[in-house]
Amino acid sequence: MHATREALLHRLSSGDKELSGEELAGSLGISRTAVWKHVHALQAEGLDIRAERGRGYRLYDDVLVASLLAERLAGLRIGSRCMLMPEVDSTNSELMRLATEEGGFAPDGTVLLAERQTRGRGRLQRNWLTTAQHSLAMSVLLRPPLAPTEVAQLPLLTAVAVQQALADLGPLRIKWPNDILCEGRKLAGILTEMRAEPGAVHAVVIGIGINVRAPEGGWPEALGNIAGDLSSVAGREVCRMDVATAVLRRLDALYNEYLAHGFEPIREAWWQAHAACGQSVRVHNGTTYIDGIAEALDTDGALLLRTSGGVQRIIAGDLELREKQ
Structure with missing residues (x-):
């Protein structure tokens, strides 16, 4: 993006009120006419910038700057x-x-x-x-x-x-x-x-x-x-x-x-913060489904799942939360 237009968006995104053309011109080091031209260029890109007579410009879009x-x-x-x-x-x-x-x-x-x-x-x-x-x-x-x-x-x-x-x-x-x-x-x-x-x-x-x-x-x-x-x-x-x-x-x-x-x-x-802390879950590892209780997270980030056959260490897969039992 043009550096001046990014700076203009920076100013318009920094508050929740209108900024006059004079304020914007002074902070950006450009003329009020240049401010108007850059605003129109941004509007042409689809941004919702509105000019309120006697109050100034205000940005109504949720933009990233x-x-x-x-x-x-x-x-x-x-x-x-x-x-x-x-x-x-x-x-x-x-x-x-x-x-x-x-x-x-x-x-x-x-x-x-x-x-x-x-x-x-x-x-x-x-x-x-x-x-x-x-x-x-x-x-x-x-x-x-x-x-x-x-x-x-x-x-x-x-x-x-x-x-x-x-x-x-x-x-x-x-x-x-x-x-x-x-x-x-x-x-x-x-x-x-x-x-x-x-x-x-x-x-x-x-x-x-x-x-x-x-x-x-x-x-x-x-x-x-x-x-x-x-x-x-x-x-x-x-x-x-x-x-x-x-x-x-x-x-x-x-x-x-x-x-x-x-x-x-x-x-x-x-x-x-885990949604399945101590709860019944099902894990699909790509080939099979494994049912058990989510028991812990180990130091490598694997899920420890208590199953009917003992504790299994799950390193990858999709986890499905099941009804509490």
């Missing part, structure tokens, strides 16, 4: 660099390219957001629906001092961060390994990918997809009984910038705690 997010995350590890792209195939794929190709210039803590993903994906290579101004698609780059075997702990940590950051909006729970649910509907998912060699991790990209509001016209039929969104849970319109800020701040705090104190505090927090 990289510079505003960077300002909100100033001084944190996560958010050391914030980028926004209008459309990508996948924020994970794009950020991994920036991290590993052409010298891998993207620093630790880089955040990439996109308004649209053409090939967004979740766990098990499933598609993830991303629609402009309705969902939040972002990825975080970490270059952690971990062994490759420890990276499996990071998506669990991220699930705790999302659940804790958004807990005030409703009774959010985690479903193993890292889905975020509310009353049985999926609100968010997490996908982690890494580049590593034996004994060394070069880059970890954590993708976070959050349904902030339902798409216009409602969810596709295949998702109608599965998907949910934060605005419906909260009973009010939820701002994507506020969601991104809260999640990334909490992720930064938990990641620093993890580096200092290890996985155990995170594991305990994850288990307390």
Whole structure:
């Protein structure tokens, strides 16, 4: 995006009142005529910016602004660099390219957001629906001092961060390994990918997809009984910038705690937030179904399932919550 237009959006997104052309011109270092031209250019791109006579300009859309997010995350590890792209195939794929190709210039803590993903994906290579101004698609780059075997702990940590950051909006729970649910509907998912060699991790990209509001016209039929969104849970319109800020701040705090104190505090927090803590579940591992009681999460992030034949360690699969027994 044109730098002046991003700065203009930054100013319009920073408050909940009209800003006069004179105020905007002064803060941006341009003329009032230039402000008018940039506003019209943004309106032509589909943004709902209204001019109220005698009061000024006001933005009514829920837009993402990289510079505003960077300002909100100033001084944190996560958010050391914030980028926004209008459309990508996948924020994970794009950020991994920036991290590993052409010298891998993207620093630790880089955040990439996109308004649209053409090939967004979740766990098990499933598609993830991303629609402009309705969902939040972002990825975080970490270059952690971990062994490759420890990276499996990071998506669990991220699930705790999302659940804790958004807990005030409703009774959010985690479903193993890292889905975020509310009353049985999926609100968010997490996908982690890494580049590593034996004994060394070069880059970890954590993708976070959050349904902030339902798409216009409602969810596709295949998702109608599965998907949910934060605005419906909260009973009010939820701002994507506020969601991104809260999640990334909490992720930064938990990641620093993890580096200092290890996985155990995170594991305990994850288990307390797990929707199936001590409940009857069914896990589909791709070939068979396993029924049992969700008993614990081990230090590697595997689910310990008590079955009729003893305790089984589940490292991958789909978990289905069953009726309490």
